[in-house]
Amino acid sequence: DMKVTQMPRYLIKRMGENVLLECGQDMSHETMYWYRQDPGLGLQLIYISYDVDSNSEGDIPKGYRVSRKKREHFSLILDSAKTNQTSVYFCASSLSVAGTSQNTLYFGAGTRLSVL
């Protein structure tokens, strides 16, 4: 069964603390993503990873960094979290073969992060 797993599902942190969000997929997809979703703003792309150690900034990378040391695992790190980083974070993966139907994004269930 194709699956993207995110941990933890819920997280409360204080401003200035470091945050680690983890994501795994069992589909051997090359490309993985981190999005955040806020009411009225839709899904915004933070980072893309095209494969191990091949990461690229998305539309809103400021305040975030990522790590991908294994194809099936992609981490999002917030160094010194800020209150405006309170959001729902979604990890996704895809085969990303342009021009075909194999470029569907498969999303995890999300991590709801509150920074107090």
Add this chain to the structure above:
Amino acid sequence: QQKVQQSPESLIVPEGAMTSLNCTFSDSASQYFAWYRQHSGKAPKALMSIFSNGEKEEGRFTIHLNKASLHFSLHIRDSQPSDSALYLCAVSDTGGADRLTFGKGTQLIIQP
């Protein structure tokens, strides 16, 4: 930068009726167009996608694309309460999922 806008922001439709959701985009060179559905508290899930002008039907769902008018739409025939969800349209100028720009969504409620 690609701009994707959805209308309406929210919609209430009676059960059994046709639902029509709209999406406009700004880049005429866009190559890939998709709809995702997100039930409350759940992950977005791909519904349908299209590459070329015209229409594509899958069950109760139909997607229309008109690149010249920078518009595509999703139509749901015989709408069911289980169709109640946030619908997100997405556009890619690369033809792949790596640079999808999402709209802000249409909140659909199907009233029994």
